Amino acid sequence: MIPGKRNCSRFQCFLLILCHCAFLVMFQTSSCAFGRPKQPSGSELRERTGQATRRKVKDSVGYMTEISDSEKQLLTRIAIASEKRDWDKVQSHFATYTGTATPIYNAVMNAALRCRRYREGASTYEKCRETCDDLTEQTFNAALKIFGKLGKSERVCEIWEQARKECELSYMLVASRIHAAADGDFETAAAMLDLLAGDQTSTVLSLLQL
Numbered sequence: 001m002i003p004g005k006r007n008c009s010r011f012q013c014f015l016l017i018l019c020h021c022a023f024l025v026m027f028q029t030s031s032c033a034f035g036r037p038k039q040p041s042g043s044e045l046r047e048r049t050g051q052a053t054r055r056k057v058k059d060s061v062g063y064m065t066e067i068s069d070s071e072k073q074l075l076t077r078i079a080i081a082s083e084k085r086d087w088d089k090v091q092s093h094f095a096t097y098t099g100t101a102t103p104i105y106n107a108v109m110n111a112a113l114r115c116r117r118y119r120e121g122a123s124t125y126e127k128c129r130e131t132c133d134d135l136t137e138q139t140f141n142a143a144l145k146i147f148g149k150l151g152k153s154e155r156v157c158e159i160w161e162q163a164r165k166e167c168e169l170s171y172m173l174v175a176s177r178i179h180a181a182a183d184g185d186f187e188t189a190a191a192m193l194d195l196l197a198g199d200q201t202s203t204v205l206s207l208l209q210l
Helices: 003-026 042-061 069-083 087-094 102-115 118-131 137-149 153-166 171-180 186-208
Strands: none
Touching: 069 087, 069 102, 087 102, 087 118, 102 118, 102 137, 118 137, 137 153, 137 171, 153 171, 171 186
8 A cells, every 4th residue: 555545544534533523513502411311202212213214314315305106116226236235236226217316316326336336426426417306415425425536626626516505514515525535635625624613623623632
């Protein structure tokens, strides 16, 4: 392994951790409950579990719009093939799809990342832009990482600008942009941290030095 690349990777990991800390500082609650938390009832626990499951699906593919039963089944098949890193199976499932559900395209792009099929992932993103009415944060997260892997820095910048216009700023979006930055691109990484943390960056640095 080239020493320079190892150092860059370590620095990039540090920046992602710092980014996460900045996010926590920004959105921490203004008050804390010091009493013993109330034990949730069975119904409350089931409701929370269901909400957590829905959030997991939403976080991974942007499940924010209604999709048909057949699309839900397709999404499941793509997700299973992705977990197995079976790109041929992912392509087989997606090949005949002619719909416009963004979560389907997001799932394929996530599979492309997992299977390291970045060029195919880039093609899926371009098709998604042409076909789907709404792009989600998850769409941009995957696209930033894909084009970053391909070394397409100008395309990464274009996607980032579009993401800023269409999505609220979030830790995951900033983390994806840092992932997409070239090794050694400290200026971009620092700019992302400034953007996320603002004037709270110094607070986070102080906490890390404790």
